[in-house]
Amino acid sequence: MAAEERFDLRWGIMATGNIAYTFTKDLLSDPTTRGTTNVHHVVAAVASSSSAEKTRQFLDKLNLSCAGYSSYEELVADSNVDAVYVGTPHSHHFQHVMLALEEGKHVLCEKPLTVNANQAKILCEEARKRKLFLMEAVWTRYLPLTIDIVDKIRQGTIGEVLRVIADTSFGDEVEKTWGTEHRMLNKDLAGGALLDLGIYSLTWVFQCLYHTLPESQRKAPSAVAAQMTLNYLTGADEATSILLTFPTTTPNNVPEWKSQAIAMTNLRVSTDPDGKNTAGPAIRIQGTKGEIQVEGPSFRPERYHIISCSDGNAQRQPCHVEHLIPQGDRGMYWEADEVARCVKAGKLSSDGLPWDEMIAILEVMDEARRQGGLAYPESIEGTHYSAKQ
Template sequence: MAHTIRWGIMATGWIATTFVRDLLKDPKARNAPDISHQITAVASSSSQEKATQFISTLNIPPPCTAYATYTDLVADPNVDVIYVATPHSHHFQNVMLALHAGKHVLCEKAFTVNAAQAKILVETAREKGLFLMEAVWTRFFPLSVQVRDIIQSGEIGEVLRTVADTSFGDDVEGKWGTTHRMVNPDLAGGALLDLGIYSLTWVFQTLYHTLPKSQRKPPTVTSQMTPYHLTGADESTTILLTFPTSTPSNDKPPRMSHGIAMTNIRVSGDPDEQGTSGPNIRIQGTKGEIQVFGYPFRPTKYRVIPKKGVEGAGEVRDVECGFPDGGHGMAWEADEVARCLRDGKVESEGMSWEESIVIMEVMDEVRRQGGLVYPAKIESTEYPLEL
């Protein structure tokens, strides 16, 4: 019998819409017959009417209650887990609200504004025995799982370099102006926290996560940041991460590995949006490489290229990884949450608390090097605090 979990949706923007549409699809279409999702409550901070309209527009089946406040949402006894879909400037306050109400939480990326906030969320979840996970949906794609499996099998040897680029070539002034969340410091805007997290995701899941936990060591960080002249948020950030080990076997003597994580909102990693420019992600090992095609947050194909002359190497192969039933790809992370709750786990091995904190620490250091500071209120670890 399928295990059912009941979701409360916090916020009604684009990301919440996309997440709910995926939850409403048949889990059997993605080979997840053991899981069932129900959406039992939705809250909008602006009005109950907006939450009601969200429920109606998406045809969420009853019973599903509309709330005008997040406090009412987290108090609903018919909700098991809260999906936090608010701007990341508000994640710390919103997740703390849910945890203090005794709710499990799936929180959108970036997890928080800084690592200090992330550590408090983790400690709170641990003390209360509640599940908590950063919603890095890309981690749970079959494509990502397959790529990690190939690395851990040793097929491409020791992985010594991963290059990942998550960039969009937008008319920043015309499209984003000064108030949009992408460029607004009051909402922790900028390329790093919103898009750069995906480049870091690929660096970490190939150079860090593929090692046994006992061998994972944080990288040193060198970075450059270009501020957006109208707001001061970063419009371009490039990060060089040096890991003290290689993966998957941590060769003796240990070899260092490099991750290059790039993000930009003025130039694009895929200018014609047809993939002509090639892969946005390259994972390079001593026996070959893996290339990943499509936007780093939602790739659709990967290619394995064996190194010439390697004994036993196979042929170049392309693997297409589609999205069943027209889904966007967010249901896989929701399935992970459901299985963890079913099995009594408070964190996911696929996106652990420790790894979320290490990545937040990297972004803290990048912001320090770039001189990017957000308003004190959204950097604060005080709770509760009105934003």
Template sequence: MAPKVVRWGMMATGGIVQTFTKDLLVDPKTRGVEDVCHVVTAVASSSSKDSADRFVANFVEGKQGDTKCSAYASYKELVQDSNVDIIYVGTPHSHHYQNCRLALEHNKPILCEKALTVNAEQAKTLIDEARKRNLFFMEAVWTRYFPLSIEVRQAIQDGKIGEVIRVSADLSIGEIPEDKFDEGHRMVNLDLAGGVLLDLGIYALTWLFQTIYHTLPKEKRRAPTVLGTAMTSEPRTGADEATTILLNFPVSTPSGRSSTHGVASAALRAHFDFERDSDQATPAVRIFGDQGEIQVFGPIYRPSRYRITYRDKQKQTEDKTFEFPGGIHGMSWEGDEAARCWLVGKLESETMSWDESLVIMKTMDNVRKQGNLKYPDDIESTEYPIDLKKRDPSKHVQTENRD
């Protein structure tokens, strides 16, 4: 049976959209996928048609046979294109709410980059809108769909390390902000909801949630309590340049006989592992069970190695390394998932459900409240439409692409 073709529209032309597009257009058979394939039929830039034209020329033309791709100078034109099945929103998270509302109100399914929004109220409004319109809507947390992540979750559910007592996860990138980012850069600019929490910290939280919360049956999942937050402000802009979060998950995994502590951290100036490319590398995620430990080596947004050690020394340590087939960066798997869900009429992905996206956004709201971190009112608002053109997203350089 021939694979079903899904036609994508790209909202934005920055680094993350370029990477996603390149991954989608790699032959799915190279990663063992034969039921779906992807084409890009439209691209839109908010700044100029020239930008969209360049994107099409550089990343689409000649890579999908005879399928044509339209270039647009506005997102409104994109969402009105009848040749688009699903839209990938790759704008800064400060703009996700407005951009997703636009797509939903034109009855377009969406795969939206993380963080889904800047607060839980915005996320809930979008979810309610998608539900009302019977539209697929998913937060693009690509790491969850890696074969490595799936294996780690399965190992926990199988009880390989016993009851999970504590999980720690860190994504710190070792950059001096004054040297690396000007004050308008999205990593430090509050006008673009800048700072480490929504950009880096969400990956640390992803590992906590996918190994503690998500590994439980749905009926046993309980939102964590934010026991403490420590934040350091970037001296020029006030955005958080370092954030550490202590969570208590009231129901432990896999049996629910305890609670589980979670420690999530992210920082600009520190680094998760300066020896990451040597045999002295240390894990950036540690999942502590009462019978063993799972260690995941960073960077945690794109890990390729994990190790399981056991309390019982007669059990041999397991150490596994993964390749990225077909030369993909790793975003193809979330694209495959979104396509499959949309094709069969699902509104959400079980691996990144609406419930979990909302619980994580509520957790980050509580973290910001404890750290007294606020974004501009129009960025936090659920009013629609709001013209955010004064918030310049043109410096949208995605952290995942720094390697």
């Protein structure tokens, strides 16, 4: 049998900040070292909206010889670019994704895709209309460890899952570490713990209690209750806890039962205070026959174990996963591989994060912000778009 022809995806990198650097650095790694042979990534262009000098520094730092631009309009107009990675602040995602879609580019946009669900719906419809691929860059979903855990839930390894507890908290000295201008707490940049970190906690909740069901059985939470602490200097949230009830269980959708989840994030207390997981797992996935415990951080876990319960006896079993993240890498290339495979296959969305699920998570965050009293400026929350603004 002839070997499958390799597909090269040509990327345009929109922004030159830390997250864009990390993603691009991962893109440049050899896919065969992680067992990927059918897709390959090419960095075709990079752009900073603030200066040509920032673009040049970015290219030099990564030893790239591709096209460099000082505007995003030039980047999306480049005919050598197939897909655009959007690494700009949350506040600008809606505008920048639309800019790329209107120029006929496939898009991978950093999480959250947009500030609210209405914006996401508009972008999905635009991608559908133009037959372009669109994905939110929740890289955690595509890590081999995450996929392994989701498969075990589907297989019924811990029985019927009824509860998930997920925490993504940093434990920083907020005033000193973030101040008031940093995107983490700046409302003008759609800052706050929920959109930046809490989305990872919600990701674990949804991929365990929602994504593990057949698509026809997936249902959004029937109840959402949120508590939010707003930063006294900026008004963005520095702590958010969300209690969710799902009308189903997983993997067998037992009609008489429901499942619950707690998704937490906090900037002042840490999930893992000593950096050695002494405080316990960042994620607990609890079923009728045991539980899966995942060591943090929730966005990039590298270890988990299963506690199985039978005949009153509990056994702790460490789980080993092939293709852990090598030292020095971040692990973002697995989501990039998914984008390339989907584009190659002509798909508009990824099975790993369908548009409906992405929107359902944004709707939970919308409700949490409503209950917590967190609203962003209309210029950020709105759905008006103009390529000229």
